[in-house]
Amino acid sequence: MMRRQFRRPLSEDEESEAENGAQEAMMKCVSCKEEYAASDAGTCRECYEEASETEEELKREIEDLKAKVHFLRFWAPLGPLDHHHQQRPAVAPCFTDVVLVASDNPVPVPAHKAVLASRSPVFRAMLENEMEESLSGTIKISDVSYDALRSFVNYLYTAEACLDEHMACDLLVLADKYQVKHLKTYCEKYMISKLNWENSLLSFAFANQHNAKSLFDAAQSLIMDNMDKLSKREEYKELVEKDPRLVVEIYEAYLSKQVNTAAHKDSSTKP
Amino acid sequence: MMRRQFRRPLSEDEESEAENGAQEAMMKCVSCKEEYAASDAGTCRECYEEASETEEELKREIEDLKAKVHFLRFWAPLGPLDHHHQQRPAVAPCFTDVVLVASDNPVPVPAHKAVLASRSPVFRAMLENEMEESLSGTIKISDVSYDALRSFVNYLYTAEACLDEHMACDLLVLADKYQVKHLKTYCEKYMISKLNWENSLLSFAFANQHNAKSLFDAAQSLIMDNMDKLSKREEYKELVEKDPRLVVEIYEAYLSKQVNTAAHKDSSTKP
Numbered sequence: 001m002m003r004r005q006f007r008r009p010l011s012e013d014e015e016s017e018a019e020n021g022a023q024e025a026m027m028k029c030v031s032c033k034e035e036y037a038a039s040d041a042g043t044c045r046e047c048y049e050e051a052s053e054t055e056e057e058l059k060r061e062i063e064d065l066k067a068k069v070h071f072l073r074f075w076a077p078l079g080p081l082d083h084h085h086q087q088r089p090a091v092a093p094c095f096t097d098v099v100l101v102a103s104d105n106p107v108p109v110p111a112h113k114a115v116l117a118s119r120s121p122v123f124r125a126m127l128e129n130e131m132e133e134s135l136s137g138t139i140k141i142s143d144v145s146y147d148a149l150r151s152f153v154n155y156l157y158t159a160e161a162c163l164d165e166h167m168a169c170d171l172l173v174l175a176d177k178y179q180v181k182h183l184k185t186y187c188e189k190y191m192i193s194k195l196n197w198e199n200s201l202l203s204f205a206f207a208n209q210h211n212a213k214s215l216f217d218a219a220q221s222l223i224m225d226n227m228d229k230l231s232k233r234e235e236y237k238e239l240v241e242k243d244p245r246l247v248v249e250i251y252e253a254y255l256s257k258q259v260n261t262a263a264h265k266d267s268s269t270k271p
Numbered sequence: 272m273m274r275r276q277f278r279r280p281l282s283e284d285e286e287s288e289a290e291n292g293a294q295e296a297m298m299k300c301v302s303c304k305e306e307y308a309a310s311d312a313g314t315c316r317e318c319y320e321e322a323s324e325t326e327e328e329l330k331r332e333i334e335d336l337k338a339k340v341h342f343l344r345f346w347a348p349l350g351p352l353d354h355h356h357q358q359r360p361a362v363a364p365c366f367t368d369v370v371l372v373a374s375d376n377p378v379p380v381p382a383h384k385a386v387l388a389s390r391s392p393v394f395r396a397m398l399e400n401e402m403e404e405s406l407s408g409t410i411k412i413s414d415v416s417y418d419a420l421r422s423f424v425n426y427l428y429t430a431e432a433c434l435d436e437h438m439a440c441d442l443l444v445l446a447d448k449y450q451v452k453h454l455k456t457y458c459e460k461y462m463i464s465k466l467n468w469e470n471s472l473l474s475f476a477f478a479n480q481h482n483a484k485s486l487f488d489a490a491q492s493l494i495m496d497n498m499d500k501l502s503k504r505e506e507y508k509e510l511v512e513k514d515p516r517l518v519v520e521i522y523e524a525y526l527s528k529q530v531n532t533a534a535h536k537d538s539s540t541k542p
Contacts, residue, residue, distance in 0.1 A: 026309075027298060027309045027312035027315075028309075028312060029312070029313075029314045029315035029318050030312070030313055030314060031314045031315070031318035031322070032314075032315065032317070032318050034315065036315040036316070038297075038298045038299075040315050040316045040317070041298035041299060041300070041301070041312075041315070041316060042300075042301055042302075042313060042314035042315050042316045042317070042318055042319030042320075043300045043301060043302045043303075043313035043314050043319050044298075044300035044302070044303065044305065044307040044311050044312065044313050045307070045311045045312060045313045046303070046311070046313070047300050047302035047303050047313055048313030048314050049313075051302070051322055051326070054326065055322070055325065055326060055329065058326065058329040058330065058333065059329065061333055062329065062332055062333060062336065065333065065336035065337065065339075065340060066336065067453060067456075068336075068340050068430045068453070069336060069339050069340055069343060070453075071390070071430050071453040072340060072343035072344055072345075072430050073343055074343075074385075074389050075389060094384075094385060094388060094399070095368065095383070095384040095385045095388065095398070096385075097366065097368070112366070112383065112385045113365075113366040114345070114365060114366045114367075114383045114385065114386070115385070117365060117366065118345050118346060119342070127366070128365070158343075159339045159342050159343050182338060182339070182341075182342040185338075
């Protein structure tokens with residue numbers, strides 16, 4: 001711990017030195033109010049004041065943007081999922097002109113064509129081109145649970161979702177399928193934050209399957225840091241069986257990283 | 272100009288002083304790289320680093336919020352007003368279910384009931400209660416130009432408007448009438464930024480008429496700073512004629528401020 005070292009009590013020698021006039025060399029931080037010496041100097045007063053102004057400005061900008069988000073946010077026709085009233089919408093659908101239906105539950109999720117089309121180019125093409133979905137006013141979504149579908153629709157209205165690891169996967173799949181980039185980034189960020197050695201191989205394969213580039217890179221990087229343990233994992237053996245080309249990608253990336261590191265070392269040691 | 276004074280060239284006396292060891296008392300600002308003495312000390316290094324991290328975090332939050340705004344923003348059915356094609360919408364209306372019509376121009380402005388109802392409680396009541404407007408699918412807006420109506424509708428979709436002083440007034444009137452708080456705040460901020468002695472009385476009366484509290488206060492405060500010139504203004508005479516009670520409000524506020532200032536002075540001079 002070398003931080004705050006300049007605040008250790010002065011030794012006897014230093015104290016006498018301080019008395020001899022070196023005391024003026026100590027300055028007081030306007031932020032933490034403690035004294036510090038030249039080697040621990042941060043900013044001058046003027047730069048400090050400018051930085052404070054910048055911070056105030058940034059905070060004001062955040063408040064403005066939050067108010068904008070609040071204004072632009074829609075009430076979703078059904079609102080977020082409420083497990084006590086799962087089958088009965090709390091809010092009456094308002095001017096909705098389309099419903100979405102999940103494969104596991106016949107209860108329709110009402111929505112507005114305009115909202116779906118504005119958030120997803122896939123829905124837009126589907127609805128504008130008078131395909132079956134547009135004419136019938138019903139969009140069937142396969143391979144998705146009612147809960148996930150409802151969270152998905154709610155996100156399209158509010159840019160908000162309550163994620164756990166399972167829901168993040170479900171929503172990422174939907175976001176990829178319907179090209180809702182903002183939601184995809186949101187799920188990827190969440191999954192990257194939950195990444196660990198235990199789930200890295202599954203996450204890697206999942207990211208590959210659903211074109212989640214950031215998650216793919218993060219999982220691959222974690223795997224490459226643990227190459228010695230890799231081949232012992234059950235998921236590794238399964239992946240070799242199921243998708244050997246993907247395993248080859250790991251080895252190729254690992255090798256390329258090794259070559260780069262060696263080249264870098266080589267060039268930095270040369271005169 | 273007292274800023275940066277600590278960077279003036281050193282006098283001869285000071286230079287010899289510096290050579291005698293006082294040099295150590297100078298520190299280097301990590302931000303502007305200039306030297307400064309104890310009296311101009313800002314922060315220590317640790318506080319400087321913490322502040323930089325905070326700034327980075329705030330900037331990241333701003334990026335996230337901007338992406339959210341972008342995602343939640345709708346393409347308005349007509350888009351912002353394009354003066355070259357004023358009469359012909361550039362974008363085909365998508366799934367719109369209602370039109371708005373201004374008093375000065377029969378060209379309808381298409382919109383979605385769901386969007387209008389979500390942004391304005393007045394539209395919501397109008398449309399949900401199956402009033403004439405809901406049944407006919409046409410909402411007539413009186414005392415408004417086509418340009419202002421279109422900007423108004425565009426704001427409901429995008430939270431953006433291109434303001435000048437005239438448009439700010441028009442939109443504030445609409446925002447007040449249809450209770451679109453976010454737009455009202457936006458117009459008020461703009462008008463406050465354009466406030467000056469010349470337009471203060473008109474702004475004051477306008478703010479009073481349309482319940483614009485911030486603008487009202489700002490205009491009143493500006494008027495009170497110029498009481499000596501007040502009664503000579505033409506607008507003053509007109510206001511006394513038209514709305515004497517409002518003029519009384521100015522005098523009451525002025526008197527109350529004088530009494531407060533006197534009381535404050537009084538208490539601070541007492542032992």
